[in-house]
Amino acid sequence: MATRISHWVNGTSTPGTSGRTSPVYNPASGQQTGEVDLASAAELDAAVASAVAAQRDWRTSSLSQRAAVLFAFRELLHERSDDLARIITSEHGKVVADAAGEIARGLENVEYATGVPNLLKGGFSEQAATGVDVYSIRQPLGVVAGITPFNFPAMVPLWMCANAIACGNAFILKPSEKDPSASLFLARLWKEAGLPEGVFSVVQGDKEAVDAILAHPDIQAVSFVGSTPIAKYIYETGTAAGKRVQALGGAKNHALVLPDADVDMAADAVVSAAYGSAGERCMALSVAVAVGAIGDPLVDAIAARLPKLTIGDGTDPDSDMGPLITGEHRDKVRGYIDQGEQEGATLVVDGREGDLPTEGFFLGTTLIDHVTPRMSVYRDEIFGPVLSVVRVETYEEGLELINSNAYANGVAIFTRDGGAARRFQFDVEVGMVGINVPIPVPVSYYSFGGWKSSLFGDTHMYGPEGIQFYTRGKVVTSRWPDPATSSVDLGFPRTR
Known part of the structure; x- marks a missing residue:
């Protein structure tokens, strides 16, 4: 029987009342394992009302109190990461080692947020004018929301909620309806860590919940990670409603x-x-740009490694790669492989063939050579186990190819030449750069985000920019009467 997956409002599991639900599957078996409630606008209203009331008190909590909750949450998450990893694998399909990896990266962001007493320090200028002092402070926004994708059901929420809560906000999470259970696990840990009820809420849902978040007058800011078309929609709709929005595409x-x-x-x-x-x-690498004579050796070396990867159930410790999230998505990725072949690319390794599990949403690894920028496998974000190889003659040609792409999230260069690497980091128009590092995800004390169609808004995720996003600055200019000239006897001498 499918498990009922509900909302989390005011510190407790809250069954939905809209009458709408969505199935949740185990991608490795293809079997339905859960049924998640889908919120109505009225249910979102109730969650926001609870969050508004809770935030008023949380805002007045001391920085040391907030840090204590974050430290407790960090310890609980560390202790129970194995349980959370199994939940992620059961609904997403990724192997347990990958699930554990995403939790570890999320933990880094929690650890960063524990430093909130230092992160929220302002500035002070004595005697900006005679007898006048000026100082700056940062204050929370109020109630903020996060709309997160299926591919990282624990890490991406932790990118958002740790900093948001540390800064004194209440946070409402709208996770993907495809793998929603990780969000409730996090909610229970927050409660056990001592976070007051209502400061962290989970509203399960689909587009109806998203639109309700974007329109709600008491939600001050929205963070989003997902596809570029939806990121653009979130940004334009949210900002039109007067909200602060960061939308990663x-x-x-x-x-x-x-x-x-x-x-x-x-x-x-x-x-x-x-x-x-x-x-x-x-941050998956989608395109290998082979410069000059490296092309054939590189393709041969990649092709030789792919048969060694074991594709299977993510709970099997021998599996290197699990299934895709749904049958529909698997079929979409397979369609891109079909198109690449029809458009003239060379299928070196065909993921549509091979020894794959008969149950579940599996697709093998695919390597496509001689891809050109006009092909759909190059133009579109496939979001599957498909690597395209584009061959160029020179560094300049490769750089131009990368800089001409509409997306600019992450990029890597592989070279033994330090001068070439430094030139590349200077020249390339991409937000995150790896030098002999294939997935250049920044550590928690920097910030994550791309350029161009990979980011809508001015602020990257987590790190220093995350603190900036979840607070607003205030400057105070103060003047006090000189005690030596005051008409009130304060016990100070009247002469200097």
């Missing part, structure tokens, strides 16, 4: 492999980055 991440690169190191890195978590990562 899609990606088409390139790896520029120069002729002097260590082929084995580059191939290992590209395989890991392209096929880990079945390619369902916004």
Whole structure:
């Protein structure tokens, strides 16, 4: 029997009342395991009302009190990461090691937020004018919301909620309806850590819940991670309603492999980055740009590694790659492979073939060579285990290819030449750059985000920019009567 997956409002599991639900599957078996409630606008209203009341008190809590809750939450998350990883694998399909990895990266952001007493320090200028002092402070926005994707059901919410809560806001999470259970696990940990009821809420839902969030007058800011068309919609709709919005969109991440690169190191890195978590990562490498004579050795080295990957149930410790999230998405990715073949690319390794599990939403690793920028496998974000190889003659040609792409989330260069690497980081028009690092996700004390169609808004996610996003600055100018000249006897001497 399918498990009922509900909302979390005012510190407790709250069954939905809209009468609408959506199925939740185990991607490895293809079987339905859950039924998630889908919120109405009225249910979102109730969650916001609870959050508004809770935030008034949470805002007055001391920084040390907030830090204590965050430290407790961090310890609970660390202790129970294995349980959370199994939940993620059961609904997303990624192997348990990948699930554990995303929790670890989320934990980094919680650890960063524990430093909130230092992160919220302002500035002070004594005697800006005679007898006048000026100082700056940062204050919370109020109630804020996060709309998060299926591919990282724990990490991306932790990118948002840790900083938001540390800054004194109440946070409402609208997770993906495809793998919603991780959100409730986090909610229970927040409660156990001592977070007051209503400060962290979960509203399960689909577009109706999203639109209600974007329109609600008591939600001051919205953070989003997902595809570019939806990011654009979130940004335009939210800002039109007067909200602060950060919306991270899609990606088409390139790896520029120069002729002097260590082929084995580059191939290992590209395989890991392209096929880990079945390619369902916004930082997955989608395109290897092979410069000059490196092309054939690189393709051969990647192709030689793919048969060694074991594709299977993510709970099996021998599996290197699990299934895709749904049958519909698997079929969409398969359709891109069909198109690539029809458009003239060379299928070096065909993921539509091979020894795959008969149940579940599995697709094998695919390597496509001689791809050109006009092909759909190059233009579109596939979000699956498909790697395209584009061949160019020079560094300049490869750089131009990357800089001409509409997406600018992450990029990597593989070379032994420090001068070439430094030139690349200077020249490339992409938000996150890896030098011999295939997935350049910043550590928690920097900020995550791309450029161009990979980001709508001015603020990147987590780190210093996350603190800035979830607070607003206030400058205070103060003047006090000089005690020496006051008409009230304060016990100070009247002469200097």
